[in-house]
Amino acid sequence: MKDLRLLICCGVLLTGFFLVSLRLSSEWEEKLAVNPEGMDLPYAQAADEDNEEDEEDEEDEEDAVPQSRPETATSQKVWKENGVLKAQYHFINFNREKLSVSFGMPVTEYSNYLSGYGYSDAELSALKDWREKAHQAAWSKAIVKGGRPAAEKAIKEVAVEYDTRLRRLLFLRGLALRIGNVVECNMPGIVKRNIPELKSLALAFQELASKGGYGAEETVGAVLAMVQTSIRYKIPPMVEGSRHTGGLLPPARALLSGWGDCDTKTGVVASILGNWSRIRMVGIAVPGHYLMAIRRIPAKGDMFVRYEGLEYVLMEPAGPAWLEPGSVGRNTASLLEGSASYTIEPFF
Known part of the structure; x- marks a missing residue:
């Protein structure tokens, strides 16, 4: 007992x-624990007064997607050919010259690439x-x-x-867990990972620079102009099926889809420019928006930020506004000059 x-x-x-x-x-x-609903932090703002989200459904990346903007003589085409996804972009640089670049990736490689983003x-x-x-x-x-x-x-x-x-x-998966269990895109990590992925596109811009006799500023401007005006502005969904995206398309997907929002397009520009070893960049997060800045001495009238005692000239890839380095949209300027705080994070 x-x-x-x-x-x-x-x-x-x-x-x-x-x-x-x-x-x-x-x-x-x-x-x-990460709450699957409502805990992912998006950035979503275009660089002009019209901030309405494009209501059109995303085009199938395997079909031809011709898009043109006659008012700025820019166009894009995304298609699949012989097992390779391809994209071609026509645009005007800040010298008002008509330029074009192409990018491609085999379908199998693209599938593996996508699996590395989101959860x-x-x-x-x-x-x-x-x-x-x-x-x-x-x-x-x-x-x-x-x-x-x-x-x-x-x-x-x-x-x-x-x-x-x-x-x-x-x-x-290109994300980070921040204070308060907020999941957001890890922009420096995404940029670093995609520099080699976008090397072929960087070489295409280098070839344009060689043919046109462009200096560093004009080459950077060409990259910025292409992303601003040829890649359509559209906000990615936070969740696709059962996959949480963080509200961002990784750079290669943005190029092979033809669209993206502010942080997506910033990732594209930074990943291309990162192939030039002397270029230093930072990302800038303001409430509801994301842009970037490049290290150089500001010219008269350029908007810039200081990071660790050095000046970085602002660039706003979001588009569709056609804005040279040193210029940002009025809404963005108000956010940067107002009481709202912003965060600077180095890409390298």
Whole structure:
């Protein structure tokens, strides 16, 4: 009878410890879990007064997508040919010369490329399942060796490991977990990853520069003008099917789709320009908008920001406004000059 009572007491005690484990698990869940709905932070603003989102559905990237803007003599075509996705852009640089560039990527390579961005609910669920099993295993092992204090410590160690794995997953997918469990695009990481991906396009601009006798400023301007006017402004969805995008298209997808919003288009410009080793750039996040700046001494009238004691001249890739380096849209200028704070992050 005494053995039976002892067994019952042990069972009650273990049940109590397990309930405490579940409560602690719930507390860490609230602290660390990414809410699939409403926790992703988007940027969405064009560089002119018309900030309405394009209501058209996204074109199929495998079909020809001719788009033209007669008023600025710009056009684009995106199509698939012999297993390769291709894009061609016609635009006018700030010297008012008509230029064109092309970009392409094999379909198989493109599929692998896309898999490196965004995350799915299934991936988060698998990570949470691992955590729950790890919680139970850590608790059971630690409670026997060191009692409740050891078990609670083990639970916290599992929570730290979960947080590390979550952040690593997001980092590998071009995202970052910020304060308040907000998931947003990791723009410096995206730019670094896409510099080699867009090398062929950078070489195309280098060839244009050689033929036209352009200096560095004119080459940078050509890249900016192409992205502003030839790539349509359209806001990506935060969620596509079961995949959370962070509200951004990775640069190669933007080029092979023909559209993107402010941070998407900034990523394209920075990834192209990053192929020139002497160019230094920073990203600038203002409320609801994203742009960039390039390191050079400002000319008279140029808008610029200071970062670590150096001047960086502003560039606004969002379009559709045709704005030279040193100029930004009126709405953006108001945000930068007003009381709203902005964040500067170096791309390199």
